[in-house]
Amino acid sequence: MFALMLTSSITTVLLMVTSAALAWVAYEIYSQNKRRSKEIAVDGLLEPPTPVRIPIIGHLHLMGGYEVPYQAFSFLGKKYGDIVKLQLGNVKCVVVNGQKNIKEALVTKGHHFDSRPNFQRYQQLFSGNKENSLAFCDWSDTQKTRRDMLKAHTFPRAFTNNFSSLESLISSGTRSATSEIKPGEVTHLKPIILKHCANIFLSHFCSKHFSTTDENFSEMVENFDEIFYEVNQGYAADFLPFLMPFHRKNLERMNLLAHKIRRFVEDEVVEDRFDDLDVESEPNDYLESLIRNVRGGETPSLPWDTALFALEDILGGHSAVGNFLVKVFAFLVNEPDVQRKIQKEIDEVVGGDREVTIGDRPRMPYTEATVYEAIRLIASPIVPRVANQDSSIDGYRIENGTVLFLNNYDLSMSDQLWEQPGKFLPERFVKEGRLIKPEHFLPFGGGRRSCMGYKMVQLVAFGILGGFLQNFTVLPVDNETYRVPIGSLALTKDTFKFRFARR
Template identity: 40%
Template sequence: MVAATMFWILLSCASTLYFVLMCMKRGVFGARLRGKSPERKSLRGPLSLPLIGSMYKLGSPEGPFAVFTDLSHKYGQIFEMQLGVSKCVIVSSYALIKEVLITKGGHFGGRPDFLRFHHLFGGDRNNSLALCDWSDLQRKRRSIARSFCSPRGGSSQQEEISRVAVDEIAQMFEYLEDPRNAEILAGERPVKPIVLAAVANMFTKYMCSTRFDYYQDEEFKHVTRAFDDIFWDINQGYAVDFLPWLKVFYSGHLTRLSDWANDIRGFILRRIIEPRRASLDLDTEIPRDFTDALLFHLQSTQSELSWQHILFELEDFLGGHSAVGNLVMMVLANAVIHPEIQTRIQEECDAVIRGKLERGVEVGSLMVSPRDKPQLPYTESVIWETLRVSSSPIVPHVATCDTDISGYPVAKDTMVFLNNYSLNLGEEYWGADARQFKPERFLKREEGETVDRVSRPDFFMPFSTGKRTCIGQKLVQGFAFVTVTMLLAKYNVSAPPTVDVTKSIQSSCLALPPDCFNLIFTKRKLPVSS
C-alpha cells in the first residue's frame, strides 16, 4: 500500500515538473511575469440555456437594443450572446462599430440568414441588395445605381429629384383639398396611405419616369400598402429568426410575406419594366432614368445581370419610399407632440416665403422648395433628430471569415449586432438630455457667423457607414425634406382629441404600424411681405 502511494506521488511530481518545463519552454511564466497573458481575449455574456440560448433576456418593452445597452453596462462595450442557433456578438461603442463597418468591413460583409428574408426575395435573400452577402455581383449592382441614387450636388439627377418632389407635392395638395377627401384633413380618415402614395410616385417618377393615380389605381394602392406591411415586418424581431425549427408555427406569416412580395414584383414587371422594355432605344447611350440604365446593362453582352437581378434591384430601390413615408409620419408625430417645434418650423418657412414675396416671386401653393434648404436649418435638424431618437437599428452583419474585433476573436458566421440605440441615445455622446427631443443639438454657429448651420457628429450614422452604407440615403433625405417642409408650411397639424400619437411610436424602430394614427390638417394663412 505504501509503495503504491509513493508511486502516485512520484508520478504526480514528474507530471508537474514536465508541465513546468514545457511552460518555461513556451515562455508562459515569462509572459505572465511581464504582465501579458498568452491567451487571446475572451468575450463575456449572459448565461445561455439549451435551445433558446440567451433569448430569455430580450423580453423588454423598450426592445432588444435597449436590452443590449443594459447588458453592455455589465459585460462591456463588446460581449457575446447565443440567440437560439445563432452565435452573436454585440458592439455598442462608436470605435468598435467603426472597426466593424470600416476598418474590417471586408470581414463583416455577410447578412443574417433569416427565413423571412428568403420569403421576401423569391426564396433567396441574395436577390436583395440590402439583405444579401457581399459579392462582386452586388458591388456591380450598387455601381449601376450609384449615379441615380447617390447623385452629386448640382448634378442633373439632383435637380431632377427636386423637380419630381415639388411636382408630386402639388398633386398631393390637389388630392387632399378635393372635397371628396375632406375627411382626411379633418382627421376622420388616415393620411398615411396618401403620404406613402405621394412618396412612392416620387420614386417611380424619378427612377422609372412613371407615376400612378391616387384615385383610380387600386393596384397601386394595394402595392404601396404591401410595401408598408413589409417595412413594418422587417423592422420587427421574431423568434423564428433564431429558432428556425419554429417555422411550422409561422407558416401563415411566411406565406403572407411571400404573397406581398409576389404582388409587388408582378406590379413592377407588368406596369413598369415590360412597357419600358418595349420602348427601349438601344441606339442611344444615355439612359433616361434608372430603369433604362438597368435594361441597358441587361442587354449588354458583357453584363453579369439577369432578369432576376434587375427586377429585384428595382424593387429594392422603389421600396425605399416606405422608409421615407414612415419618416415623414414620424416627423409629423413629433410636430404634434411638441407644438413649439412645429411653430418654429413654420416661422422658418414663413421667413423664406416673405423673402420670395419681397423679391416678386409668385409662390402659389408650393411655398418652399429644395432650393430653400440652406435657409431652413432648423427644419432639417428636426428630421435628423427624428432619426436619432427613433434609433432604427442597422441591419446586423455576419462575419465572413475568422477575424477579431478589438482583439476579441470572432468566428466565421458569427452575427454582429451594431447597437445604434446606444450610439443615438447614450449620454456619453449627447449629454444628460440625450433622451429629450431637441433638434437644436444639430445646429451650430461658429464665432463671427450670423446664421445657424446643420452639423452632424461622426458618431451619428442613421444610414450606417462603410461599403454597405445605405446607397439611397440622398433620396431619403431629399424627398423627406420636401414633403415635411411643404406640409408644415401649408398646414397646422394636430391630432384628434381621442388620438394619442405616442402609442404608435415604438422604441428602436423608424417604422410605424401600417394602420397608425389619424391627423388633422388645418390650412394656414399665407404670409405677406413685410
C-alpha cells in the same frame, strides 16, 4: 397513496431537471473559463465576455422585458463591457457597443463584416434567396454592381439634371399631397403620404407616374407597406428555426404580395421597355440603366431576374420614407414650438410666393435638423452584419460566421453623448446657423454596406415636411395617442390620425 406517489414522482422529476440545469450552468462557467484562458494563450486575442446561457434558447431570455432588443444590448454592455458574446438560439452573435468599436466594424474592418444573417425568414421573403435583396444579401461583385448603378440616382449631386428632376418631382408630389388635406377634418395621413412617396420614387427611378385613385397602383403601395412592416419585425424563429412552421401562413401571404408587386412592375412599370429600349443610347433613369446592363453585352453582369429584384427593392424604399414621415408628424404634433420654428425659417427663407424645394436645404438648417432629430429618436437599428472570416474588434475575437449586432440605439440615446436624449430637440444639430452631424450619429451605418437610400430619405422627407408646414400646422385628434414606436421605421397600417389647420 396515489396522490403521495404522484407528488413524489413530480418532486423527483423537478429535482432531476433542477440538477441538470445546475450542472449545465456549472459546465457553462467551466467551459467559458477554459475557452478564455486557452484563446488568450494561442493568439493574444480575448474571448468576449458572455453571460451564462440556457439550453436550446441560449441567451434569448435576456432580450425580454425591453421595448426593443437593442435596449437589452445597452444593459449587457454596461454589465459586461462593450463587446459581449451571445448565443441566440442556434445563432452565435456578438453585441458591439461604443462609437469606436462600431466604426471599427463598419469602416476599418468593414470588409471583414460585410455579409448578412442567413435567417430562413429572409430567404423565404425574397423568393428563396436572400441574395435577391439589396439590404440583406452578402457582399459580392453583383452587389457592388447594383450599388454602383444606383449611386447616380440615390445620391444626386446638386446642380445636376438628376437633382433638378428630383427636386421638381418632390415639389409636385408635395403639392398633390397637401391638396388632399381638408383643414379641420380628421386625416388618416399614412395612405396619402405613401402614395405620393411611391409616385416620387416611380417617377425618379422609372419615369412612371400613376393616379392615386388607380386601384392597381394603390394595391401595390399597400403590398409594399405590408412587406416593409414584415421585414422590420424580429421573431424568435429567426434564431430557433423549429418555430418557423408557426409563421408559414404569414410567409405565404408575404410571398403572394411579392408576386403581385412583381406583376405590377412587369406589366405597369417595365411594360415593353425591355425589348424596345435602344441600349446604345444614354439611359434616362435607373430602369433603363438596368435594362442596358442586361441587354448591352454578351455577358451581362446582372441577370434580368436579379435586376428586377434590385428595382423592386429601391422602389420599395418609398415605404421607408412614407412611414418615417408619419412618425415625424407624430413627433411634431406634440411639439408646437418646433413647428413654429420651422415655419419661421420657411417664412424667412422661402416666403409665401413659392414652394419649399430641396434646393432650400442649405439655408434651412433647423428644418433639416428636425429630420435628423426624428431619425435619432426612432433609433432604427443598423442591419446586422456577419463576419466573413475570423477577425477581431477592440482586441476581442470574432469568429467567422458570427452575427454582429451594432448597437445604434446606444449611440442615439446615450446620456453621455447627448444632452437630454429623450427630448425632441432639433437644436442639437444646429451650430452657428449651420447643420452639424456629430461623429456618433450613425443611423444609416457606414462603409461599403451603408444604406443606399439614406439621401433619398433626407431629400424627400425635407421636401414634404417643408411643404406641409408651409401650408399647415399639425394638430392632435381627440383621444389619439402619439407615442412613436422606436427601433424601426415601420408602422402598422392603421396608425396615427391628425388634424391640419391652414396657416
